[in-house]
Amino acid sequence: MRHTFVVHVEDKPGVLNRVASLFRRRAFNIESLTVGHTETSGVSRMTIVVDTDANGAKRLEANLYKLVNVLRVTDLTAEAAVVRELTLIRVSADQETRTHIMQLVDTFRAKVVDVAPDSLIIEATGTEEKIDGLMGVLEPYEVLEMVRTGRVAMSRGQQAPVEGPSDETPGEVDDNVSYSV
Amino acid sequence: MDNIRTGAQILWESLVREGVSTVFGYPGGAILPAYDAMLEYPIRHVLVRHEQGATHMADGYARASGEVGVAIATSGPGATNMVTGIATAMLDSSPMVCITGQVGSKLIGSDAFQETDVTGVTLPITKHNYLVSDVDEVAPTIHEAFYVAKSGRPGPVLVDITKDAQQSSTEFVWDDSPVQLPGYRPELRATEAEYQQAVELINGAKRPVIFSGHGVMLSGAMDLVREFAERANIPIAMTLLGIGSVPALHPLNLGMMGMHGEAWVNQAIQEADLLLAFGMRFDDRVTGNLKTYAPNARKIHIDIDPAEFNKNVLVDVALAGDLSAVLADLLPHVERGDRSDWLSAIGVMKGDSAVRDVQNIPDSGHLYAAHVINDIWRMTDGQAVVVTDVGQHQMWEAQYYHHQEPRSLITSGGLGTMGFALPAAIGAKLSRPDAEVWVVVGDGGFQMTMCELATIAQEKVKINVAIINNGYLGMVRQWQEFFYERRYAATPLLSPDFAKLAEAFGLKSAQVSRRQDVEPTIEMARAHEGAVVIDFRVEQEDTVYPMVPAGADLQAMIRRPSPSPIVETADD
Numbered sequence: 001m002r003h004t005f006v007v008h009v010e011d012k013p014g015v016l017n018r019v020a021s022l023f024r025r026r027a028f029n030i031e032s033l034t035v036g037h038t039e040t041s042g043v044s045r046m047t048i049v050v051d052t053d054a055n056g057a058k059r060l061e062a063n064l065y066k067l068v069n070v071l072r073v074t075d076l077t078a079e080a081a082v083v084r085e086l087t088l089i090r091v092s093a094d095q096e097t098r099t100h101i102m103q104l105v106d107t108f109r110a111k112v113v114d115v116a117p118d119s120l121i122i123e124a125t126g127t128e129e130k131i132d133g134l135m136g137v138l139e140p141y142e143v144l145e146m147v148r149t150g151r152v153a154m155s156r157g158q159q160a161p162v163e164g165p166s167d168e169t170p171g172e173v174d175d176n177v178s179y180s181v
Numbered sequence: 182m183d184n185i186r187t188g189a190q191i192l193w194e195s196l197v198r199e200g201v202s203t204v205f206g207y208p209g210g211a212i213l214p215a216y217d218a219m220l221e222y223p224i225r226h227v228l229v230r231h232e233q234g235a236t237h238m239a240d241g242y243a244r245a246s247g248e249v250g251v252a253i254a255t256s257g258p259g260a261t262n263m264v265t266g267i268a269t270a271m272l273d274s275s276p277m278v279c280i281t282g283q284v285g286s287k288l289i290g291s292d293a294f295q296e297t298d299v300t301g302v303t304l305p306i307t308k309h310n311y312l313v314s315d316v317d318e319v320a321p322t323i324h325e326a327f328y329v330a331k332s333g334r335p336g337p338v339l340v341d342i343t344k345d346a347q348q349s350s351t352e353f354v355w356d357d358s359p360v361q362l363p364g365y366r367p368e369l370r371a372t373e374a375e376y377q378q379a380v381e382l383i384n385g386a387k388r389p390v391i392f393s394g395h396g397v398m399l400s401g402a403m404d405l406v407r408e409f410a411e412r413a414n415i416p417i418a419m420t421l422l423g424i425g426s427v428p429a430l431h432p433l434n435l436g437m438m439g440m441h442g443e444a445w446v447n448q449a450i451q452e453a454d455l456l457l458a459f460g461m462r463f464d465d466r467v468t469g470n471l472k473t474y475a476p477n478a479r480k481i482h483i484d485i486d487p488a489e490f491n492k493n494v495l496v497d498v499a500l501a502g503d504l505s506a507v508l509a510d511l512l513p514h515v516e517r518g519d520r521s522d523w524l525s526a527i528g529v530m531k532g533d534s535a536v537r538d539v540q541n542i543p544d545s546g547h548l549y550a551a552h553v554i555n556d557i558w559r560m561t562d563g564q565a566v567v568v569t570d571v572g573q574h575q576m577w578e579a580q581y582y583h584h585q586e587p588r589s590l591i592t593s594g595g596l597g598t599m600g601f602a603l604p605a606a607i608g609a610k611l612s613r614p615d616a617e618v619w620v621v622v623g624d625g626g627f628q629m630t631m632c633e634l635a636t637i638a639q640e641k642v643k644i645n646v647a648i649i650n651n652g653y654l655g656m657v658r659q660w661q662e663f664f665y666e667r668r669y670a671a672t673p674l675l676s677p678d679f680a681k682l683a684e685a686f687g688l689k690s691a692q693v694s695r696r697q698d699v700e701p702t703i704e705m706a707r708a709h710e711g712a713v714v715i716d717f718r719v720e721q722e723d724t725v726y727p728m729v730p731a732g733a734d735l736q737a738m739i740r741r742p743s744p745s746p747i748v749e750t751a752d753d
Binding site for chain 1: 300301304305309329362363364365366486487488490491492495
């Protein structure tokens with residue numbers, strides 16, 4: 001089944017490579033991976049979706065913890081969590097179809113963020129199912145281009161904050177020691 | 182500010198403060214500043230003939246002593262030559278720090294002369310690695326590298342230092358305080374419930390077997406394992422790397438398990454109702470077919486690395502932590518057990534072990550590897566440190582040299598690296614100068630790293646080398662014999678006259694092809710003050726028995742043919 005991991009890592013060069021290399025090396029296939037800053041400086045957050053069984057997920061978690069730069073691993077699969085994806089869709093639209101498409105966009109609580117004479121760009125946020133649904137209804141109008149961010153996720157309720165790599169010098173990321181280029 | 186040093190000086194200052202006295206290396210352009218500074222520090226540098234040798238020496242140094250071994254090389258080809266040795270250390274959890282020079286930081290990414298992305302290349306085969314391009318980071322990185330290499334599950338760490346970081350200067354500050362790594366958890370602790378579950382399984386088991394692996398030695402848990410086994414009367418089977426963790430002649434020690442383990446050991450595992458895996462990882466060479474492996478046994482797995490749990494074999498209880506700590510916690514709850522029914526059942530499987538005495542086999546005019554290894558064992562009282570290569574001789578060594586002491590068998594288990602033995606033995610000898618060190622190596626593996634004979638001669642390293650020369654890549658030939666209809670593709674091996682070769686390096690040598698010459702030659706080698714290379718011309722198409730074919734059921738061993746020219750078990 002699909003497992004969603006939230007992985008907090010030190011914000012250092014090469015860490016993404018280490019994480020990706022681990023998945024490759026242990027023959028796990030990444031379905032999606034997003035990475036960005038967090039509320040704590042010096043800490044990045046990855047959301048990784050991977051298709052594996054419960055035992056595989058446990059071993060993956062243990063292996064992630066073996067990476068020196070990995071701070072915390074949470075498997076959100078069984079937890080109550082908010083899971084979202086963002087997408088931009090360019091769809092063909094002329095005078096005849098534009099209004100129709102915009103109505104569909106409203107129904108999905110999506111937004112039109114760019115209008116051109118022969119196309120629209122739609123921004124939508126939601127679960128993968130919702131975005132799949134939106135894609136389904138837009139297809140007849142000819143989707144010209146599409147990009148999806150992949151899953152980001154956060155557990156519901158309260159969670160302890162992740163401590164940064166250094167207490168006394170927050171915000172300072174040492175890029176002279178690169179942990180693998 | 183009189184504490185100003187160059188990065189190169191700081192490197193050695195730091196190594197000395199980490200307790201390093203010996204390094205194995207090979208100079209080159211990008212590491213030259215470090216080599217220049219080396220002369221000012223109390224370091225013994227062993228000049229190797231190939232950087233792979235430097236890593237195996239550092240590995241052998243670490244395995245024989247438990248101290249971190251250090252190898253040093255230049256950028257590019259110097260560093261890539263280390264790859265095999267690093268991977269070897271990684272799979273066998275050997276603590277090692279490799280220092281490599283890197284081109285100047287301004288040149289990184291420009292495909293400069295001898296530039297290789299070494300941290301990238303070694304990422305999957307190191308426990309961790311670093312690229313240092315700032316002189317201020319040299320000292321803290323070395324301190325951290327040693328901590329990572331030896332803490333938790335040990336492993337190789339590589340530190341790649343740019344040439345400009347070696348050349349520029351800064352104030353040397355040595356922070357000796359314990360390393361704080363926010364994401365690094367070298368040791369974990371199992372929960373009370375897990376302990377409770379383990380204790381119940383142990384005390385209720387009628388046919389338990391302890392597995393003693395490499396982790397026993399890495400954790401220094403030898404006495405605890407023995408106490409555990411003796412208290413509960415549980416027989417012990419060893420992995421290849423676990424050999425020496427329990428004295429071979431201890432009555433509860435069954436011997437080696439797995440592909441070339443003795444039949445009774447594997448049979449006991451298949452009939453066991455509980456397996457207690459101490460510091461081992463259920464390698465495929467140990468389990469055979471996982472579907473039929475120990476079908477009636479519950480399993481308790483104790484390991485410092487939780488990523489090993491349920492990797493190959495699903496276990497009932499997994500206790501994470503340092504083995505010594507876990508065993509110390511468990512011991513008081515382990516009930517004294519009798520288990521004489523189980524022990525005598527294994528005794529029956531074992532039969533009369535006297536029939537395995539290779540000494541009793543009449544001299545048929547043939548020289549067998551088993552004779553040679555058994556004679557080395559006998560004449561060294563089982564007290565030597567034996568460093569083996571990979572192949573048939575490695576398995577015969579494991580079968581016929583009965584190791585009584587921990588860290589006395591040094592061998593590449595996980596990676597199975599041919600060419601390991603000769604350089605690893607140099608490292609072992611330098612870390613334990615008082616030990617008698619023997620190399621047992623095949624004619625194939627010897628030729629992969631025999632250039633290190635020059636290192637032995639230059640550094641005056643007293644080791645004895647027993648080449649088990651059968652004119653074949655023996656283990657591959659054996660697989661061809663069993664599984665490829667004796668089609669000997671690329672296994673017959675033409676070799677130089679090893680005795681003459683050793684002489685060319687200035688070493689004493691001998692060639693032995695008769696049984697009666699084995700003993701006197703071993704005697705000569707032991708008495709000679711310098712290194713001795715002995716070319717034992719043994720039976721060409723000899724076979725390692727018993728054998729579980731790769732992936733076969735553990736009980737489906739290919740047994741020794743009867744009557745066997747060498748040895749046979751009672752129930753063959």
